Amino acid sequence: VIWMTQSPSLVSASTGDRVTITCRVSQDISSYLAWYRQKPGRAPDLLIKAASTLQSGVPSRFSGSRSGTDFTLIISSLQSEDFATYYCQQYHSFPPTFGQGTKVEIK
């Protein structure tokens, strides 16, 4: 099983801030990583796939990158709808697994 460790677990930020979330993976998964945003009481939404490809319809303030087994999600300018929990997910190896989540809260 591939383990996913997200950091930080909690981010306190204000509207307009730049936010960076990291996902460290326990072994090489190439770029088979996705990012999701989950608003309170809602199902997750796919933001990014293949580590850096923006899903159709997702705003350009979201971006993703990879460096080895470290993956990063950046929100360049936080909007009100971005106060939510973010999850990374690997789809390189069976079974697919998720990180524990990073909550972005209002400062």
Place this chain on the structure above:
Amino acid sequence: QVQLQESGPGLVKPSETLSLTCNVSGGSVGSYYWSWIRQPPGKGLEWIGYIYYNGRTDSNPSLKSRATISIDTSKNQFSLILKSVTAADTAVYYCVRDRTGDGPFDYWGQGTLVTVSS
């Protein structure tokens, strides 16, 4: 626009069987993989298993063969059965779509809360 909708009992007794169905509208179940993912209250996401439109299926080994997923292409729906449930199976259950069976998951149902309690 593909839409997924879960349905089933919201309360199941310990040791009994959880049964959920996902109705797919706005598109065919053909040529895609369909999965179940769950989320215990206040916790993270766990992939349960998938089924392909041709019936090929697999599930998370963590569930120790308690999960069975089936599909009915004539009704454009797929189902989850989870046997011998305990309180640890209390969660919001989501049905989702993807193209490979293991993600990325691009369409999600709204989720349904299933509580295991006597």
